[in-house]
Amino acid sequence: MSEAYSPTAGMQNGFDMALLNTLDAQERSIVERRQRLLGSAYKLMYQHPVQFVRAEGVHMYDPQGNEYLDCYNNVPSVGHCHPRVAEAVSKQIATLNTHTRYMNESLLDYTEQLIETFRSDLGSVMYTCTGSEAVDLAMRIAKFNTGGTGIIVTEYAYHGITSAVAAISTTMGKHVPVDLHVRTVRAPDAYRAGPNVDVGARLANDIDAAVEDMERHGIKFAAFIADSLFSTDGLLTDSVGFLKPAIEAVHKHGGLYIADEVQPGFGRTGSHMWGFQRHGIHPDLVVMGKPMGNGLPIAGVVAKPQLLEEFGRKIRYFNTFAGNPVCISAAQAVLDVIRDEKLMHNSKVVGDYLLSGFKEIAKCYPQIGDVRGAGLYLAVEFVKDQESKEVDRDITLQVVNGLRERRVLMSTTGRGENSLKIRPLLPFQIEHADVLLNRFEETMKEVVRNA
Template sequence: MLNTFSTTAIINLIDKHYGLTVTAKELSGYDEANYFLEDTNGNAYICKIADESHHEAFLDAQVKILQYLAGSPVNKAFQQVIKNREEEGITTISSPEKIYYLRLLTWLEGQPMVTVTGTRELNAALGNFLGEMDQSLATFFHPAMHRDYSWDIARALDARENLVHIKDHEQRRLAAYFLLQFEMEVLPHLNKLRKAAIHNDANDYNVLVQGNEISGLIDFGDMVYTNLVNNLAIACTYVMLSAPDPLAAAVQVVAGYHKAYALTVEETDLLYYLVAARLCISVTTSAAHAAAGSTNTFHFITEAPAWKLLSQLITINPIAAQQAFREACGFASLINQEDDYAVLLAERKANIGRNLSISYQKPLKIVRGALQYLYDDKGRTFIDCVNNPSHVGHCHPTVVKAMQQQIAKLNTNTRYLNDNLIDYAKMLTATLPPSLEVCYFTNSGSEANDLAIRMSRHFTKQQDVIVLDHAYHGTSTVAMELSPYKFDGKGGFGKPAHTHKALNPDTYRGPYRATDPAAGKKYAADVQAIIAGLQEKGKGIAAYICETLLGVGGQIPLPQGYLEEVYTAVRAAGGVCIADEVQVGFGRVGDAFWGFELQGVTPDIVVLGKPIGNGHPLAAVVTTRAIADAFNNGMEYFNTFGGNPVSMATGLAVLQVIQEEGLQEHARVTGNYFMEGLEKLKAKHTIIGEVRGHGFFIGAELVRNRETLEPAVPEIDVIVEAMKERGFLLSTDGPLHNVLKIKPPMVFNKANTDALLHHLDEVLGSL
């Protein structure tokens, strides 16, 4: 199409239909042929030729809107339509093969905005100009403007069809997240917003500038009748693409627009999401063109900067953006900076159990989650480094949609047949050794641990359980009896008679250190001694339970060979080996899908929780056929919510995301990168005694002295608070509360890692 007419043919057509003698030069174009013309008097024009794929009615609308704007206060900023000899704005050219439509427009002087450095004045001028134009067009009508058009932001959700063409997992997840937010935050309000005929493409190639003034706006080929604010959102998008401070640049445009044509509060509050939606349309369209093999550079011209801006947008709290746009228009503030939550804290104290703790000296009120980010009500953004229950990220779009769709269809108990229950059990057991084949679903890791112990006691006819010192297995009565972290702590009830504590296999502080190649066997000997002691008393053992990497115990990987020795001894004594994978499993350790795989063992029962439902209350016990058969002793096992269709749909979605997005490998690569960075900080700051972990299960033990290993408390609390103020949420763990706990959502990336390490370096240096 673009090369159908030679410059000679164009010259002849202009002479024939317009009576003008011109020279012609072909210009590049997106989907129309464009030619620069100059007549004998030095007047410049642009000739545009479209084929039948461009409906004549819509080309007529483009002519009519320019003629309409010719009578507006901003008429000099638009091209004038040159009529042909028949006084028509469109010239129809017929050939044996096709019909073409020719339009002749005056040439506008100015540089495309993309070629100049944006300034505050220029951004404000752009907003002001668009406001004046939109106000002028408030009464313009043409039926062809009412069309279904993929570049209409109101139709942003159509972009979901092209998500599949985005090959990069992180990019696809990012676009899907923002499209989900459009569905939730924008779609319900669209019909309440003002509508108008808008230009719909004030990009930095179509906007012309001279100095700090807007000299013109060209190309009405994307115009559509839609929500008025979309015109502003598109202009903001392109200004933000190259701005060092994208939000500040958008604010300048918004202020200029509002000065010329008053916005509403509702419109400004949606701008953040509308900008994101425009970017999503752009990147998904580029991906679809790439999948189709396109070589047209115009299809990819903004792809790289659009992805960059989407990555920047998710780091901006939507409330901060809404507040900034409101301030630009003089609207009421959205944020109460004076609120110190005194009232909320008092109400919490009055209505909620007082031993439900709150993190940080200055509490946070978190109101939104976005993958690895959390947003508070003050407009601040935090990188989440500890919320491992949100395994694949807060509000992951795949998980959210699975939950929404299922709960809109059915949620009931397991006394009815449902495919989700079987589908998830099969998908889950496929990730485990073949001997682990029977599933029981519960609502929490605590409940799952409780059930696992109950099953072990049915199977062995014994009561005694061996746990690790400082271990934590949950909040149920049985789980508390297995948790020295609780029963030996403040307010604890002491060790029950049937619970036995084995040495915490800590190769940093314990009696056997990392330099001892036999440390694993030596720590295992303590378990063997406990078993021998029980046997001397004529007792057996029901179970040995431990996390396959120790969480509350100090973020500690088990020494090599430890579980192999322990499991052998436990089984020889007739006991059951239980692997608590609640905080460890589902690819978090990177080098394996399950923590027990790092030790080369297969447990008899695996307990799953936290990440299994990405924060949804879902947990599981998976065991052998023999143990399951022993548990089936005539007493029914029923759990009202365990295994319900919504929970199963959620679990399926989480596993799907882990596998399809390659999150285990991502945890391995990024986790190794993270620990390498921490090792570099360790070489620089003596307060870091040891860095340990696998994948995204990381601990950094802080000490005052590397020889005495005196714990760095309260220094670690100062560090955690300082990092929170810098936008990083960390926590502490370990028996001495001196281990930095790092277990972020699995979508945590290298940019997040670099930022955290940079700020941690500065905080440690300031101590």
Template sequence: MSSTLSRAIKSFPNRFDPDVLSTLPAHLQETIRRRHQVLGPGYMLMYREPVEFVSGQGAHLFDHEGNDYLDVYNNVPCVGHAHPRVVEVVSRQLAAVNTNTRYVQEALVDYAERLLATFPAGLSRLSLACSGSEANDLAMRVAKYHTGGEGIIVTRWAYHGITSEVSRFSPSLGKGSPLGPGVRLIDPPDPRLVAPGSTLAEHMRAQVRDAIEDLERHGFRLAALVTDSTYSSDGIFTDPVGYMPGVVEEVHAAGGVYIADEVQSGFARLGEEMWGFARHGVLPDIVTMGKPMGNGVPISGVVFRPEVSDDFGRNVRYFNTFAGSSIPVAAGAAVLDVFEEENVQQRVLENGTTLRAGIEEITRESPYVAEVRGRGLYVGVEIVADRDTLAPDRGLAEDVISDMRDRRVLISGTAKAANVLKIRPPLAFTSADVTRFLETFAEVAKERL
């Protein structure tokens, strides 16, 4: 494998190290070489020593030899890998018909009504797409049309997608992906950044006000503030709550809208509420959803306040061939079925509480753990060189991730310095899975932390 590829891969966190290719099993070596020859630019493999899976169930993945890996990373199979309810419903629909939204589909209307019923009453229009990137792209189109503005505010290391439009307000894509001229960055809600004598609410509100003023000075009217309620790419900041009402007031006063990106925090991921924004006591103008909606079948959504979306709908044509077609809608409906039948949100709340408490206990005395953050089944562990300086230690974080993978437990990393352990399992995570994770993490922490 070329040295250029090796350098590129090493620049990304928690990625395959090409230098170890010759140590892998022959079959894996050959597949990786073939992959490199045929796939386009940008593809990356996870983990220093990558792994190939052939099946999955719940929060477990299995390789060719039947080894059981605990998946504590993947939010795409929301209700679990190969969930029998989803498999059955999608298979039945696949054997029947797959038509699009230009034909009458009662199942589509049923699904839209069920999904919208999980939102506050003011959010009552649903448009469907195929990915979170597409959802955020459509949300921004509507926001710009509604406000007449071009200015966008996001957090410093946010990720919202990969389309041409959305990549321009996704700073975590790095220097090779330039931000738009009308994009301004603010801090994530990290209480440690608040000046003495101030509050997090004052800090966040002042940042948004300053960003709006700078946009206007450069000729940009505000279109939207976009936030992910977990601030996942920034390093996972779910708490404290209470700062968002003032932030949204500033946005509305400037004529902008608030877009809540729920790709990471939605579908009860944080346990306490179905949607992450609800923890903050605010009503977004637009909400976007993605990966978990179809449990792996491509479907995403945008929910609007009708006052924001209706003019766009009357004057701008929107059609997406696969969005809202029969098979992904069947998958989405099956996910909602599982939520009801298995009381998923309560399971997330209970197991998430146990998970975080266990991690906090294991790392309490570690000089290399600055904080344990998160809610529900989304936990971040900030790894630092020492607690006094809080200097990020990416190398140590990657060692922990690699050691966990070697013990067949899969996690990843996040934040600009890639020094925050990202612990984000499927919502099928059971109490037994929590126990296995904590026992494995304790072993690694004893050696590394």
């Protein structure tokens, strides 16, 4: 994998400090203070960074009161500052907040409802505060149960920031080395593979080869982990079912499948509550995070109970504020809102509308190589040539930053940084979709005109 991108140290669509003098005096002051107080690891988005002071629903507002359409932030999944979530959290934090070593029925009530969204073979939940912790814990469980240490990921995967999880996150660049017991496989990219390639069969074959290579080096295979929508690989959604042969290969070799649902989960795909369910497959472990509490730090691992039996007897695990009453109240409110406001159905309807709209616009622009999506998660991929499919990172960044100036927020994804990462909040309506499509088309016209 190539070196991380030098101007922004590996962050796609990050602010380049070389552009500091293009900002006004107040903006420069804020950026310089950030650099001094937080250090250079903290990055800002966009060529022209933006400041927000409040948010509501699918909009965010800058200090001047300008309204921005949020098509990016999946953490407040049911909408910024949702009143039901805010009320539940406020009530609980004024009543009790403590750890899980005391009996608390609200934790159990929520867990039962969460488990109901899965098949019956996934029946236990272990809570964490972050998605990174959840992935870290899932890997520990997988390694304990298989006796293996080998992990398979895709070539441009991201799963989190703990030392163990960063070591399986191949997006991090050469200064964060991939663990020696990690093997990579090609992502199931149907657009780049071409019409005659079965990406599901190819992925299964790649897993076979990866396990064989592990064994040749004395490494026992433990698990394959994948984001069910392959978000950082470019958002790969087609065709439904391509994961099934891969998971069959994983189980054939005695490994476990960890479904990373931090981004695809909680109804985002529209057709299912969880991204892996689109493929008709059955994971051994499921990790979830960011959207679970609409911004509060709650995440978790859903597991087949038999995987936790001996692990729980032999491995001491305690995470002080994982599953605390305040975060559980937020998670309960999120689950209630998804159901009561029919947000999964909304994700399907509005997502299909956006997908159709982007495809219609793409007919006028040869710079757009592919449009794909599932529910309210879409990608528009830019290329220099329709035949060669050579990536066009420059136009992608121009479009992202052009949309930012039109007060629409999104970012980029994919190894080539050449796909728009379009991830609206779940309450997104048709009227918001029309604003997004109109401003996207305006931006395309300007970018092409100035090329």
